[in-house]
Amino acid sequence: MLRLLLVPVFLVLLVVGEDAWALLVLAVASLTDFLDGLIARRWGLITRLGQLLDPAADRLYIFAALLGLAWREVVPWWFVVLVVGRDVFMLVLGVILANFGFGPLPVHQLGKAATFCLFYALPMIMLGQAFPDLAWWSQPVGWAFGLWGVFLYWWAGVIYAVETARVIRIPRADPASRSDTLDV
Template sequence: MVSSRVITVPNLLSFLRLGLVPVFLALLVNGADAWALLVLAVSSLTDFLDGWIARRFNQVTRLGQLLDPAADRLYIFAALIGLAWRDLVPWWIVAVVVGRDVFLLGLGVVLANHGFGPLPVHQLGKIATFCLFYALPMIMLGQAFPELSWWSLPVGWAFGLWGAYLYWWAGVIYAIETVRVIRLP
């Protein structure tokens, strides 16, 4: 059952995670890659914990359902922007990932105008997000510890490119589903 409570341990962890986004971005832009990775690791741990606690102790809330994916997106955007700012990833990767989310925002507006809420998350979207979540820290790892770059950079780029492709593939699936849903009545 989804609660309307605001103050729960999972939500507090999500707020902490959101509060760490600007810290992460500042560290990344300033080249403090090891510290940025540490903040990202703490954020990942709180992401895991908030979901586990919410499910285990029946503290799933509507707010938590909004905060968690928002924090995920903000970390992806912050990592992409920070890495692109330092010319470590091309800006077209930023445009591809952000463009897909702008596209989904447009689909959300279309759904809302037809009286529907957001579509359920598709498994392919989760896989794409996982790929990006794996790729960006791998690229950062190669920058923070150059002796590891021989394997972390190729792995990071492989997951990053695959993740960007899957991100858009999932976007197309959401578009098809949006058309299907608004044509049902």
């Protein structure tokens, strides 16, 4: 919950150009995410709510970073459109799966790698903004991870689309036609 509460703080700091403070908030959020996951796995405290809120918080931080940096013209809007567009694409796939009676697909490793790249890229870009003496290496590294992350993000999206198409073609047993029902 702390991570979610820090998202608007992070966004405001980013929009007003307080990149060093925004990075600190992001570091605190990342540390609490790590500790939360560690505690949950170690003591078996994994909940469905946590499984939903954790990736939601991750997406909100990416979205906030993209919006804040694009607002200040640090990243181009086409980059924002590519990242957010993929998330909208995944939302559509989720609706399609739900309409066919399926839950979300399992997370693919490629999607995790893409998210890691974006999680690494945006703070690196912010680092160069916060500390211009570091920009000579943090900006190229950040952009390399960012562009690679977007490519992997969409590649994973295509894999999810193919898997969605495969899953919705699986015949589902009609509960009314099951042989174990009693005729009265």
